[in-house]
Amino acid sequence: MNRDWIATARTLSEALPYLQRYSGAIVVVKFGGNAMGDATAMAEFARDIVLMKQVGMNPVVVHGGGPMINEMLDKLGIKSEFIRGKRVTDKNTVEVVEMVLTGLVNKRIVQAIMDEGGRAVGLSGKDDDLMVAEADGPELGFVGKPVEMNVQVLRDLFSAGIIPVVAPVATGMDMLETFNVNGDTAAGAIAGALRADRLLLLTDVPGVKDASGEVVTQLSPDQVRAMIADGSIAGGMIPKTETALEALEKGVRAVVILDGRLPNASLLELFTEHGAGSIIREPR
Numbered sequence: 001m002n003r004d005w006i007a008t009a010r011t012l013s014e015a016l017p018y019l020q021r022y023s024g025a026i027v028v029v030k031f032g033g034n035a036m037g038d039a040t041a042m043a044e045f046a047r048d049i050v051l052m053k054q055v056g057m058n059p060v061v062v063h064g065g066g067p068m069i070n071e072m073l074d075k076l077g078i079k080s081e082f083i084r085g086k087r088v089t090d091k092n093t094v095e096v097v098e099m100v101l102t103g104l105v106n107k108r109i110v111q112a113i114m115d116e117g118g119r120a121v122g123l124s125g126k127d128d129d130l131m132v133a134e135a136d137g138p139e140l141g142f143v144g145k146p147v148e149m150n151v152q153v154l155r156d157l158f159s160a161g162i163i164p165v166v167a168p169v170a171t172g173m174d175m176l177e178t179f180n181v182n183g184d185t186a187a188g189a190i191a192g193a194l195r196a197d198r199l200l201l202l203t204d205v206p207g208v209k210d211a212s213g214e215v216v217t218q219l220s221p222d223q224v225r226a227m228i229a230d231g232s233i234a235g236g237m238i239p240k241t242e243t244a245l246e247a248l249e250k251g252v253r254a255v256v257i258l259d260g261r262l263p264n265a266s267l268l269e270l271f272t273e274h275g276a277g278s279i280i281r282e283p284r
C-alpha cells in the first residue's frame with residue numbers, strides 16, 4: 001500500500017471532529033489582493049471555499065484587490081497614496097476602485113468558484129443595501145466606514161446553496177455616493193453583522209509578527225492594542241488587526257490572520273490541529 005494514500009486517509013479521518021464542529025458554521029474569508037497570486041493560487045483558493053460549502057459550512061468571500069487597483073491607476077496616470085493602510089480616494093479614484101473591484105476582481109473569483117463546481121454570486125455593498133457607509137475621515141476622501149449592515153441577502157444565498165462573493169464598495173447614507181471600503185474593514189463588518197464563527201484574513205505574510213520578526217501564533221486583543229501602539233504592527237496590518245478587534249467585540253468567536261499564498265491555508269486552519277497564522281481571540 002502506498003504510504004501517501006494511507007496519510008491522505010488518516011488526514012481525512014482526523015478532520016472528522018473539525019467537520020462536526022464547523023457544520024453550519026459561518027466563516028467569512030477575506031481574500032487580499034496580495035494573496036491572490038497566479039491562476040493556480042486562485043483555483044486552489046476557490047477549491048477550498050467549495051469544499052467548505054460541500055461539508056456544510058457557510059463561507060462568505062470578501063475580497064480586496066489593492067494591487068489590481070494600483071495597476072489600473074498607473075495605466076490611467078492617476079497617483080495614489082495611503083494613510084494608515086487606507087487609500088486616499090478622490091472622485092476619479094473611487095470610479096476606478098469600483099470598476100476594478102466589482103468588475104474585474106469580483107468576477108474572477110466568482111468564475112474560479114464556478115470552475116471548481118461551486119455556485120457563487122458576486123455582489124458589492126450596494127446590492128440590497130448590504131453595506132451602507134459614511135466618510136471615514138476628511139483626509140481620506142471617498143473612503144467609507146460601514147455604519148449599517150443588511151446581511152439578510154447573505155443568509156438568503158446561504159439557504160439557496162450559493163457562496164456570496166463581496167466586493168468592498170459601499171453606498172452612502174443618501175444612497176447616492178459611492179465609498180471605497182478597505183477589504184479588511186468590510187470583511188470585519190460583515191463577519192460582525194453575521195456573528196460569524198470565524199473570520200479568516202488571508203494575506204501575504206505568515207501572520208502577525210512581533211518586533212523581532214517572529215510570527216505570534218496566539219494573540220489577545222490587549223496584546224494587539226499594545227503592538228499597534230508601539231509600532232510593531234504597521235501599514236496594511238493596522239486595518240487588519242483593528243478589524244479583528246472590532247469583529248471580536250461584535251461577537252465573532254475568533255479571527256485568524258494567515259498566509260493565503262500557502263496551499264490550502266484555510267483548510268489547514270479549519271480542519272487540522274496545527275492551525276495556521278495568528279489567531280486573535282479573548283483569552284480563555
Ligand SMILES: Nc1ncnc2c1ncn2[C@@H]1O[C@H](COP(=O)(O)OP(=O)(O)O)[C@@H](O)[C@H]1O
Pocket residue numbers: 031032033034035064066085184202203204205207208209210232233234235236237238
Ligand atoms: N507586525 C506585522 N506583521 C506582519 N505584517 C506586517 C506587520 N506590520 C506591517 N505589516 C505589513 O502588512 C502587510 C499586509 O497588509 P496588506 O499589504 O494590506 O495585505 P493585503 O493586501 O493582503 O490586505 C504585510 O505584507 C506587511 O508588509
Ligand SMILES: CC(=O)N[C@@H](CCC(=O)OP(=O)(O)O)C(=O)O
Pocket residue numbers: 031032033034063064065066067069085086087097143144168180181182183184236
Ligand atoms: C480604503 C482602501 O484602502 N480600500 C482598498 C480596497 C481594496 C483592498 O482592501 O485591497 P487589499 O485587501 O488587496 O489590500 C484600496 O483602495 O486598495
